[in-house]
Amino acid sequence: MKIGLVGLPNSGKTTVFNALTRGDAPTTAYSSGTLDVHSLVVDVPDERVDRLVEMYHPKKITRAKVEYADIGGLRSDVERGVSITGEQLGLISTNDALIHVVRAFEDENIPHPLKTVDPVRDIDVLDAEFLLSDLSKIENRLPKLEANLKRGKLLPSFESDQKEHALLLRLKEALENDTTIRDLELTDDERKLMRGFQFLTEKPMMILINMGDDGYPDADKIEYPHRNSVVSTIRGRLEMDIAQLDADDAAMFMEEYGITELSLNRIIHESYQLLNRMVFFTAGEKEVRAWEAPKNATAVTCAGVIHSDLERGFIRAEVVSYDDLIAAGSEAAAKAHGTYRLEGRDYIVQDGDVLVIRFNV
Ligand SMILES: Nc1nc2c(ncn2[C@@H]2O[C@H](COP(=O)(O)OP(=O)(O)OP(=O)(O)O)[C@@H](O)[C@H]2O)c(=O)[nH]1
Numbered sequence: 001m002k003i004g005l006v007g008l009p010n011s012g013k014t015t016v017f018n019a020l021t022r023g024d025a026p027t028t029a030y031s032s033g034t035l036d037v038h039s040l041v042v043d044v045p046d047e048r049v050d051r052l053v054e055m056y057h058p059k060k061i062t063r064a065k066v067e068y069a070d071i072g073g074l075r076s077d078v079e080r081g082v083s084i085t086g087e088q089l090g091l092i093s094t095n096d097a098l099i100h101v102v103r104a105f106e107d108e109n110i111p112h113p114l115k116t117v118d119p120v121r122d123i124d125v126l127d128a129e130f131l132l133s134d135l136s137k138i139e140n141r142l143p144k145l146e147a148n149l150k151r152g153k154l155l156p157s158f159e160s161d162q163k164e165h166a167l168l169l170r171l172k173e174a175l176e177n178d179t180t181i182r183d184l185e186l187t188d189d190e191r192k193l194m195r196g197f198q199f200l201t202e203k204p205m206m207i208l209i210n211m212g213d214d215g216y217p218d219a220d221k222i223e224y225p226h227r228n229s230v231v232s233t234i235r236g237r238l239e240m241d242i243a244q245l246d247a248d249d250a251a252m253f254m255e256e257y258g259i260t261e262l263s264l265n266r267i268i269h270e271s272y273q274l275l276n277r278m279v280f281f282t283a284g285e286k287e288v289r290a291w292e293a294p295k296n297a298t299a300v301t302c303a304g305v306i307h308s309d310l311e312r313g314f315i316r317a318e319v320v321s322y323d324d325l326i327a328a329g330s331e332a333a334a335k336a337h338g339t340y341r342l343e344g345r346d347y348i349v350q351d352g353d354v355l356v357i358r359f360n361v
């Protein structure tokens with residue numbers, strides 16, 4: 001799963017990227033305006049994995065992962081607003097979710113492309129671009145679909161063309177009224193039809209207010225009332241600096257600034273939540289591992305996430321919830337208490353389930 005960092009020039013995307021990934025990609029006070037994308041994969045922090053590790057003392061630990069991509073190089077100025085090239089829009093659209101890094105820090109040495117610091121305006125500016133991009137994808141597609149429909153049932157795609165046409169008209173009307181696709185009620189079938197378009201206003205969105213070292217008093221007044229979205233804050237530069245220190249220095253630094261907890265873990269967590277995924281575990285002395293699956297995946301689908309053989313030869317799953325396992329204190333105790341359940345292929349795996357798949361190939 002991949003989450004793209006987007007935002008106006010100099011908003012602090014690369015800074016936040018470095019904080020989240022403990023990386024050291026160069027940040028600049030001027031905007032390079034060139035398209036360069038950094039991406040890095042990070043572990044999703046999860047206390048449950050830590051507790052399972054204490055219980056099993058495994059040789060190997062594997063956590064859920066998420067990739068962050070820093071998409072720089074947008075241009076914008078007061079006269080023309082923001083301009084995003086087709087190539088950039090394409091890159092943005094390949095992400096599963098987006099983090100819009102919004103500048104809220106004042107710093108006269110770092111020019112804001114629109115001259116003033118105004119987070120709400122910046123949110124609107126980028127949203128408007130994304131909306132236009134979705135609209136133009138639809139407007140490009142409609143004439144082709146309409147030409148197909150004129151030929152009637154001669155074309156084998158007639159029925160699906162009809163469905164797509166009706167859907168696109170609906171999306172178009174919504175977008176023209178400033179409603180994002182993420183706010184629409186859509187069926188699974190409609191989502192499937194839409195998949196190829198990779199619409200930007202459909203993507204889950206975190207608005208990340210980059211507050212500067214001293215915080216931003218109006219941060220909690222910033223609202224983003226859309227589905228599949230969340231507003232969060234970070235002191236970008238400070239957190240990047242801390243992320244690059246070793247543990248001792250970081251602790252000293254944090255005490256000095258009165259920081260009790262880095263936003264890093266919270267933001268990774270919150271952004272991961274947007275992806276609508278769940279995590280299940282396998283645990284033993286060899287490895288404690290977090291696996292990822294779509295929410296509401298069945299036992300046999302989860303078996304396939306581990307290995308295709310387990311899916312093919314699936315017999316049953318032995319399941320214990322994370323909470324029950326921890327409450328029992330050990331696997332042996334959980335088994336003795338009968339907390340392990342036997343489940344069939346259609347069992348809907350719950351977030352935090354610990355699974356043993358029995359299979360035969
Ligand atoms: N004062 C202050 N400066 C910051 C903060 N976060 C980032 N900056 C500075 O703002 C400048 C731009 O930051 P970048 O992270 O390079 O911004 P960007 O969004 O990646 O910019 P482009 O890639 O050019 O679009 C750098 O000089 C950063 O050090 C912050 O919290 N406070």
Ligand SMILES: [Mg+2]
Pocket residue numbers: 013014015027070072073
């Ligand atoms: Mg950058």
